[in-house]
Amino acid sequence: MSLDKRMSAAEIVAQLSDGMTLGIGGWGPRRKPMALVREILRSDLKDLTVVAYGGADVGMLCAAGKVRKLVFAFVSLDAIPLEPWFRKARESGALEVLELDEGMFQWGLKAAAFGLPFLPTRVGLGTDLAELGGLKTVQSPYEDGETLIAMPALKLDAALIHVNRSDWRGNVQVFGPDAYYDEWFAKAAAKAYVSCEELVDRMEDHYPEGAQHNLFERCFVSGVVEMPGGAHPSSMPPHYGWDMKAFKAYADSARDPGDWAQVADRFVGASEADYLESIGGKEAVAALPLPIF
Amino acid sequence: MTEVSLVDLCIVACSEAFRGNGEIVATGVGPVPRLAAGLAKLTHTPELMMTDGEAYLVEQPVPLGPRKYDDRKPAGHLPFSRFFDSAVWSGRRHAMVTPTQLDRFGQINLSYMGGTYQQPKTQMLGVRGFPGNTIYHPNSFFFPAHGPRVFVSQVDMISGVGYNPAKRVPGGNYSAVDLRTIVTNLCVMDFGGPDNAIRVVSLHPGVTFEDVQAATGFELVCADNVTETLLPTSEALEVIASLDPHNIRATVLKDNPPVQRAA
Numbered sequence: 001m002s003l004d005k006r007m008s009a010a011e012i013v014a015q016l017s018d019g020m021t022l023g024i025g026g027w028g029p030r031r032k033p034m035a036l037v038r039e040i041l042r043s044d045l046k047d048l049t050v051v052a053y054g055g056a057d058v059g060m061l062c063a064a065g066k067v068r069k070l071v072f073a074f075v076s077l078d079a080i081p082l083e084p085w086f087r088k089a090r091e092s093g094a095l096e097v098l099e100l101d102e103g104m105f106q107w108g109l110k111a112a113a114f115g116l117p118f119l120p121t122r123v124g125l126g127t128d129l130a131e132l133g134g135l136k137t138v139q140s141p142y143e144d145g146e147t148l149i150a151m152p153a154l155k156l157d158a159a160l161i162h163v164n165r166s167d168w169r170g171n172v173q174v175f176g177p178d179a180y181y182d183e184w185f186a187k188a189a190a191k192a193y194v195s196c197e198e199l200v201d202r203m204e205d206h207y208p209e210g211a212q213h214n215l216f217e218r219c220f221v222s223g224v225v226e227m228p229g230g231a232h233p234s235s236m237p238p239h240y241g242w243d244m245k246a247f248k249a250y251a252d253s254a255r256d257p258g259d260w261a262q263v264a265d266r267f268v269g270a271s272e273a274d275y276l277e278s279i280g281g282k283e284a285v286a287a288l289p290l291p292i293f
Numbered sequence: 294m295t296e297v298s299l300v301d302l303c304i305v306a307c308s309e310a311f312r313g314n315g316e317i318v319a320t321g322v323g324p325v326p327r328l329a330a331g332l333a334k335l336t337h338t339p340e341l342m343m344t345d346g347e348a349y350l351v352e353q354p355v356p357l358g359p360r361k362y363d364d365r366k367p368a369g370h371l372p373f374s375r376f377f378d379s380a381v382w383s384g385r386r387h388a389m390v391t392p393t394q395l396d397r398f399g400q401i402n403l404s405y406m407g408g409t410y411q412q413p414k415t416q417m418l419g420v421r422g423f424p425g426n427t428i429y430h431p432n433s434f435f436f437p438a439h440g441p442r443v444f445v446s447q448v449d450m451i452s453g454v455g456y457n458p459a460k461r462v463p464g465g466n467y468s469a470v471d472l473r474t475i476v477t478n479l480c481v482m483d484f485g486g487p488d489n490a491i492r493v494v495s496l497h498p499g500v501t502f503e504d505v506q507a508a509t510g511f512e513l514v515c516a517d518n519v520t521e522t523l524l525p526t527s528e529a530l531e532v533i534a535s536l537d538p539h540n541i542r543a544t545v546l547k548d549n550p551p552v553q554r555a556a
Contacts, residue, residue: 293346
């Protein structure tokens, strides 16, 4: 088999098919593989089940009618707490959903990663989640006999993840203060596709000192593509912060004009090169300051 | 004496929720809870742990708002990728948050209001980590506008565990459900009434129990020894000001009122 896993973004999206369950890494407005999401938005792909700690990735895919079912714990842009395009989709009744607690969500990814049907947890008891989501309970077979929620595996057909560095073979390096659950998206997926800020031929020849940042091993990576600025408008530390101006324009457009077809060009572009040019190029993205809380 | 603003009194009351909590992560979401956690750490409970609002643990609470420099000094690391293992599911955390609704059982909602799961009338954030937080570690609440749309008899979507016997399945372990303090612009409450009923323990100066009851969508208990909420000390005011140099807290309560003079 070829260990050269380089693909174009369009080739990655061509690996996906209608009705698939698609995991998207990152967290809210952070570390989102937005360039790959934009490539999906340029494609005919539809009827997706999207599994994500949601931000504008979820909002855009919902707005464009790509999502049949959403598995989520929140959808938020942080400084803009309520993701307006996601709200619109929810309030129209067009989405099937499975709403989960943030911790249950990663537990479901871990169950899938380990090939288990479920993992037990207390989380969800005493709330409406189990009843609304059809989650069942199990009883501990040991003396304690505790009743627990059986969090079903969140098996993904594919996952999209944006990382800082990769080589042709899928040896990734992930920096920044928090990698969220990207590792588990990769491991829960039959195939994970990685976009990166920087692609090198052989990691060991360039950044051997970064090997401890190899968040997940290359056996979990099926394809890689270099897309500098590929998380924009979400943040990608240490390279760049989020683009709150862009998020605001995107959020405002949900109210006026409120029609995705009229604004998709602005937020997706005919190609990634067009998109980057429209926001001032990858240099402008690289200049976005990291947020301070 | 200069006027004390009501928000400062609320911050001090919120900080009392963290008093003596030990080596746990104090999470304050929103300006008032965050300032309260910082105040607690810098005054009565230095052993508290807290993050910089992102992924690092800091021993010096991070001031609110924009700065031209980044003076966050990490002492440890607590990213979301470890948050459930280290803080939430280990019970080593006390969070203070502001849900959209809270009911007589202490059940909270921040998912949606009205309509159905399939088609909510108003979609909000989603349950976030509330189901896990409420079954695993202590939680307290701050509400800037005490009113009957916030304090409802039954929340629209139960996003956090309360003391509702109808929501307890046999064999479930609810031993860590620990709802502590509710601070509002009118009063301080706890869950110390019969069967964990919500109870008013102190009234802010100039506020009566009847005022609070009228602004609440369910029946409240009034503590026998209900007191007047303490005014901030000058030391507390100094610490609060140092943690909020841009006075962001002035935007939290409507019209940023001063503490009323006692009747």
